[in-house]
Amino acid sequence: MSSIKGPGIFLAQFLRDEKPYNNLSNIGRWVAGLGYKGVQIPTWDSRVIDLDKAAESKTYCDDLKGKLKQIGLQITELSAHLQGQVLAIHPEYEVAFQPFYPEGLRGNERIEWATRELKKAVAASANLGLKSVPVLSGGFAWHMVYPWPQRPPGLIDEAFKELHKRWKPILDLAENSGIAISFELHPGSDLFDGATFEMFLDVSKHHPTACLCYDPSHFVLQQLDYLDFIRLYGQRIKSFHVKDAEFIPTGRVGVYGGYQSWAGRAGRFRSLGDGQVDFKSVFTLLAEAGYVGWAVLEWECCVKSPQQGAREGAPFIAEHIIETTEVAFDDFAGGQTDIEVNRKILGLS
Secondary structure (H helix, E strand, O other), X not given: OOEOEEXXXXXXXXXXXXXXXXXXXXXXXXXXXXXXXXXXXXXXXXXXXXXXXXXHOHHHXXXXXXXXXXXXXXXXXXXXXXXXXXXXEOHHHOXXXXXXXXXXXXXXXXXXXXXXXXXXXXXXXXXXXXOEEEEXXXXXXXXHOOOOOOOOOOHHHXXXXXXXXXXXXXXXXXXXXXXXXXXXXXXOOOOOOHHHHHHHHHHOOOOOOEEEEEOHHHHHHHOOOHHHHHHHHHHHEEEEEEOEEEEOOOOOOOOOHHHOOHHHXXXXXXXXXXXXXXXXXXXXXXXXXXXXXXXXXXXXXXXXXXXXXXXXXXXXXHHHOOEOOOOOOOHHHOOOOOHHHHHHHOOOO
16 A cells, blocks of 8 residues: 655745744744644755755765654655756846845856756755655746747747756756656746646656656646646656645736736635645546655645644645555455456356
8 A cells, every 4th residue: 555645844935034933943843733744845945954964964864854753754855946947047037036046146157056056956865865856947938938029930949958958967967866856837937837848858858857846736827737737747746736726817817917916816826725726636646646755735825824824734635645555345246366267257168
């Protein structure tokens, strides 16, 4: 019998400078008290990890795991979402994304920094015995997602060639380390849906470690069939963000949102159970696809507080986890395999 592991929680949205959210021990005890069994750690936040030490020292990683084990927690993954976004940025976005990387870096310096950080995340994950690094792909062409003005022939192909060029050293290192690079398909990045993921697979010659961090909320906002997505790409899903969303268009706003705040958009992130995601079907399809990773809450609700979202998230995930089995419900009526009996039933003897 095997099952999806959980509940886990992504710490990024909960970290604060005040207790109990200000360091790994304090926030760890808080989430463990809510019923979580795993934590996804943001590698860019020094309050919860020293990425340099984790990449270099197995002893540091063993101590980190031991500290969490004492309070009943495991590390689910090391998130490198922000470094992935920084790896591939159109120059016009450098200022907007400045909080994601050290101030003053531009051009090649920024690219080299992001490459080093992503490689450290891979090395640290290997030292911790983890199997997946969730990331964002970054993007050069996102601002041209709507084809107006008309795009010159070959423009998108060139963007994906460059995207693969920047990711290839990281993908190769991850493959050699037995770790998946799990792209969260996300608006603002060039990998944002199944079609763009397939384009990346094509240009990377279907690199075995180019995988997926599945988050149905972003697909609700795109009006993409998030259940069929699992049927199509289930074998590439190596991480799972459990996040809810709703899409309620009006005569005033639709998919693009009209520059409204999150609360005023047709597509909004919600706390688990408050949106439109059919999580019973999501967990069923992931179980059928053989997913054995963690189910990790990512809280981004535009209505409820993070504390309420976290409190409600652990039991919600726990209730949806499916324990798979090889026992068939009609085994009681069966018998041993008998070739002669089978041939008689078929009228062959």
